[in-house]
Amino acid sequence: MTKLPRIVTTVSMGLLLLVGFCRGEEAKLRSDQDGLALTPPMGWYPWNEFGQEPQNEKLIKETVEALVRSGMKEAGYTYIGPDEGICFSRNASGKLTPNLARYPSGLHGLGDYVHQQGLKYALYTDAGTRTCSKAMPGTKGHEFEDMKAFAEWRADYVKVDWCNTTGQTPQTAYPKLRDAQLAAGRPIVFSLCSWGQGQPWKWAASVGHLWRTTADICGPGKASWTAAMKNVEANEKLSASAGPGHWNDPDMMITGMSGLSEVQNRSLFSLWCMMASPLMAGNDLRSMTESTIKVLTDREAIGINQDPLGIQGRIVRKDGAAEIWAGKRLFDGSQAVLVFNPGEAPAQVQVTPGDAGVEESALLYVRDLWTRQTSGPRVGSIRVTVAPHDVAMLRISKTNSFPLPPIIVADSYRVAFHASGNSTQKLTQAITVKNNGSSELPLWTVSPGLPSWLSVTVTASGKTQTFSNKASIAGLGRGHYHAVVKADNREPISGLPMSALYYDVDLEVSGAAGGPANN
Numbered sequence: 001m002t003k004l005p006r007i008v009t010t011v012s013m014g015l016l017l018l019v020g021f022c023r024g025e026e027a028k029l030r031s032d033q034d035g036l037a038l039t040p041p042m043g044w045y046p047w048n049e050f051g052q053e054p055q056n057e058k059l060i061k062e063t064v065e066a067l068v069r070s071g072m073k074e075a076g077y078t079y080i081g082p083d084e085g086i087c088f089s090r091n092a093s094g095k096l097t098p099n100l101a102r103y104p105s106g107l108h109g110l111g112d113y114v115h116q117q118g119l120k121y122a123l124y125t126d127a128g129t130r131t132c133s134k135a136m137p138g139t140k141g142h143e144f145e146d147m148k149a150f151a152e153w154r155a156d157y158v159k160v161d162w163c164n165t166t167g168q169t170p171q172t173a174y175p176k177l178r179d180a181q182l183a184a185g186r187p188i189v190f191s192l193c194s195w196g197q198g199q200p201w202k203w204a205a206s207v208g209h210l211w212r213t214t215a216d217i218c219g220p221g222k223a224s225w226t227a228a229m230k231n232v233e234a235n236e237k238l239s240a241s242a243g244p245g246h247w248n249d250p251d252m253m254i255t256g257m258s259g260l261s262e263v264q265n266r267s268l269f270s271l272w273c274m275m276a277s278p279l280m281a282g283n284d285l286r287s288m289t290e291s292t293i294k295v296l297t298d299r300e301a302i303g304i305n306q307d308p309l310g311i312q313g314r315i316v317r318k319d320g321a322a323e324i325w326a327g328k329r330l331f332d333g334s335q336a337v338l339v340f341n342p343g344e345a346p347a348q349v350q351v352t353p354g355d356a357g358v359e360e361s362a363l364l365y366v367r368d369l370w371t372r373q374t375s376g377p378r379v380g381s382i383r384v385t386v387a388p389h390d391v392a393m394l395r396i397s398k399t400n401s402f403p404l405p406p407i408i409v410a411d412s413y414r415v416a417f418h419a420s421g422n423s424t425q426k427l428t429q430a431i432t433v434k435n436n437g438s439s440e441l442p443l444w445t446v447s448p449g450l451p452s453w454l455s456v457t458v459t460a461s462g463k464t465q466t467f468s469n470k471a472s473i474a475g476l477g478r479g480h481y482h483a484v485v486k487a488d489n490r491e492p493i494s495g496l497p498m499s500a501l502y503y504d505v506d507l508e509v510s511g512a513a514g515g516p517a518n519n
């Protein structure tokens with residue numbers, strides 16, 4: 001390995017290649033370059049419940065604990081971090097500096113904490129001069145240095161807002177930020193937040209992985225069913241623009257916030273699942289009711305959302321007030337159908353095989369995902385009665401098997417080696433990655449191009465795979481070494497690629513270890 005500056009951060013060759021590739025011809029999809037967000041991102045952002053207050057490190061850490069404790073992590077929720085939580089300011093020389101009063105571990109330290117819990121780190125900024133509340137600087141004129149700061153803080157997801165953007169257009173501002181992210185060399189899920197301005201669904205698939213299609217679903221702490229339904233109405237019309245790696249985002253969810261009934265909580269979640277919308281929870285996870293936990297962690301509903309085909313369902317027919325949502329074929333050939341009753345009286349609806357996209361004569365099994373009942377084999381229409389604001393969420397299949405798509409859960413996304421000893425020391429640390437879907441996955445394939453001090457092997461035992469990371473400090477001088485490991489896999493039933501898995505490896509060589517300091 002070539003000589004490195006004294007305290008040095010290295011990136012893996014894989015990432016260097018990524019940057020090189022990105023400087024070439026513009027790819028069709030941003031996700032073609034990084035393999036990220038091939039199913040809708042799942043996670044938590046604080047804005048809907050908390051606004052800026054009382055956002056701080058304590059809230060984020062308590063929420064991480066609650067997310068793990070409640071079973072949300074096991075259900076697939078991964079991305080978490082402050083939204084506009086007054087995280088940083090810009091110093092006199094133009095560099096972003098963390099707000100240590102609110103985030104005493106610093107933004108890098110908070111990222112490490114999140115990664116060590118097996119979660120991914122989400123940060124927030126703005127494309128204009130200031131963020132919406134004006135409490136934080138925006139990226140305008142500082143795109144490259146700011147995205148470098150986000151990469152150094154190890155963000156895995158960045159939401160970029162659209163406030164204070166006089167004279168800018170989303171069509172030019174966001175691609176510049178994409179270029180800045182690629183130049184920074186860290187794979188990052190890019191969430192555009194122009195609330196539909198500039199119609200990002202028409203052009204942003206090569207820029208980011210998701211884009212807001214609507215205005216805010218609510219002001220902080222003010223969940224509104226009526227406002228949420230407006231977002232659903234607008235987002236529904238855009239179904240053709242969504243797919244793996246490029247999602248319509250009708251905003252963070254309000255499920256579990258005060259102002260919604262239990263029925264509305266479940267219906268909202270079902271609609272987000274059916275629309276293949278990002279499942280970013282927006283409620284206070286520390287004080288959720290059992291009923292909210294049950295809804296947010298429902299494996300079968302999440303299976304509809306996380307389907308590898310990534311089709312956004314749409315309204316195929318209305319029957320009185322009731323809406324029949326379909327057009328969402330799933331990875332095993334089954335079909336998802338949602339009957340939603342936004343009206344104020346119970347609705348009786350006949351779902352025809354045609355609504356569900358299957359032939360009239362087909363012999364079908366029908367699974368009601370919320371009651372967990374399967375009927376069939378049967379032929380013809382399916383009769384459902386749906387209470388006001390409620391849903392019936394069905395999965396319709398020609399076979400009596402309803403497999404769940406992969407849900408990947410890691411025990412950690414960070415390996416940290418500390419070496420001090422003789423110069424031939426070898427260190428090993430493992431991380432485990434589970435699939436909480438139905439299948440046993442093929443072995444993850446680690447991308448080539450790791451730095452010479454790191455090797456990774458993968459072994460499987462049932463639905464858990466172990467990544468053994470070996471660091472060798474022979475020949476390394478004192479300093480800090482860093483690599484990002486990338487691994488790929490395919491969902492075995494559909495053969496479709498799964499979101500790439502990335503994790504950080506840090507190696508600190510200190511004291512008597514290694515050779516002399518490489519300065």
Ligand code: GLA
Binds near residue numbers: 131193
């Ligand atoms: C905008 C966004 C919200 C939130 C706030 C923060 O309104 O749409 O989701 O990020 O800014 O100020």
